[in-house]
Amino acid sequence: MDKLHAMRVFIRVVEANSFSKAAETLGLPRASVTTTIQNLEAALGVRLLQRTTRKLNLTLDGAAYLEGASRILSEIDEIESTFTSARKTPRGRLRVDMPGSIGRLVIIPSIHEFHAKYPDIELMLGLGDRPIDLVQEGVDCVVRIGELADSSLLARRIGAIQQVTCASPAYLAEHGVPKTIEDLERHIAVNYFSNRTGRNLDLSFRRDDEVVDIAMKGVISVNDADAYVTCGLEGQGILQPGRFMVLPHLRSGALREILPDWRPPRMPISAVYPQNRHLSPKVRVFVDWLAELFERCPLLQGEDLPGDLCEKQKAPMEREGVSECVMM
Template identity: 85%
Template sequence: MDKLHAMRVFVRVVEANSFSKAADTLGLPRASVTTTIQNLEASLGVRLLQRTTRKLSLTLDGAAYLEGATRILSEIDEIESTFTSARKTPRGRLRVDMPGSIGRLVIIPSIHEFHAKYPDIDLMLGLGDRPIDLIQEGVDCVIRVGELSDSTLVARRIGAMQQVTCASPAYLAEHGEPRTLEDLERHVAVNYFGSRTGRNFELCFQRDGREEEIAMQGVVSVNDADAYVTCGLEGLGLLQPGRFMVLPHLRSGALREILRDWRPARIPISAVYPHNRHLSPKVRVFVDWVAELFERCPLLQGEDLPEDACVERAAPVEREGACECVV
């Protein structure tokens, strides 16, 4: 029996808390994963996992073995990556998750550049606003918008986003244009609710070091990026997306910026990955490439350039963090 392979399978089963999920992320048949764990337990002479129809749990021996196996595998990965990254082109499957708008507007239009540079990497791109558990779902890297709270992950800041408060001309013609934050009491917003919490995000404003968060009434709430902007274009209320996402609509006049004196704070954009994968050549080259891609565009560094476009379409993404604004 290949003990290192068995260790990797065991660790993945524990991380995924499922034989089936572990098999999917490892690219192995479920029966092979089950057999590997059974053979490992037989060779050690102890039971590592308690199995029921509903869940898996570690035995005391399993917890001790997990700690040692994780340490050994991390050290092996670190040693191997030191040599392979220097003499080999990164290769293999790389699973990355990101907000849909960043994927559609920034990453996918330039993905041919990454493929030309790293043809042996098979990219799996997940697009959406759903929170991702990197370990359990076998994701190598995610791009997140907002302040990060999970200290078990490694994060590299790759950019920043400046929001813009705006509305359609039709909405403003019917309801008037708000000039102060107090005027917002007479207005409605297109609300965006979080996939995780189900609650609407507040509009966020900042001026002279003062920050205000305002919960808005609305006739519709959505949790889809494109739907959010579409509702704003249809005159259903105020909205607060990232400027680079709606820049074409601002330039065409389909949306108008309001409350220019109360602009939201810039929001960080980060590439995030698990500690045990921080030396992976695949992850390293992808994060380096994404950081370079963002550096090309001032709007993706949080600069407020209303007339200079980096992208040609528009849609919002969901922000993670304590002040979960729509961005």
């Protein structure tokens, strides 16, 4: 029996809390995963897992073995990466989850650059804003926008996004154009509620060092980015999408920026991964590439597109319009 392989399979089963999910993320038949665990328990002479119809529980021996195996594999991975990184390019499957807007309009149009540098990495990109369990779902890292709530995860800031406060001309014709923050008391917003908490997100405004968060009244709340922008275009209220998402509508006049002296604070973009997972070379190079990609696109910081810079990002927006906003 390959002990190191058995350790990796055991750890993945514990992380996923499922033989089936572990088999799927490892690319192995379920029967092979089951047999590996059975053989491991037989070789050790102890029961590592208590199996029920609904869940798996670690035994005391299983918890001790998990701690030791995790430490051993982490040390092996770190030693191997030290010797292989200089002479081998990263390889293997890399599963990343990210907001659809960032993925479709910024990352995917430039993904050929990443493949040209790292042809041996197979990317699996999940596009969406739903909360996920990185460990149980076997995701190597996620790209998230906004402040992070889960302190059990490690994060690296790789960029920032400028939002814009805007509304449709029809809405402004009916309700008037707000000139000050205080004027917003007489207005309504298209509210966006968090998939994680179910609560509406406040609109945020900044002028110099002063930041004001306002819980706006509204007649509709959504948790879908398409619907969020569409409601704004239909005159349902004031909204704060990412500027790069609505640039075509701002240029066409379908949406108008309001309160330009009180622009929303920039929202951080972070790459997030579990604490107990060794940051593999393939994750590291992908995150480095993302940081470089975001840095060279001024549109993400709220600037317009100068010349042909970010032309790859500009083309999908002009072809497809607005699909998703960058809220979580």
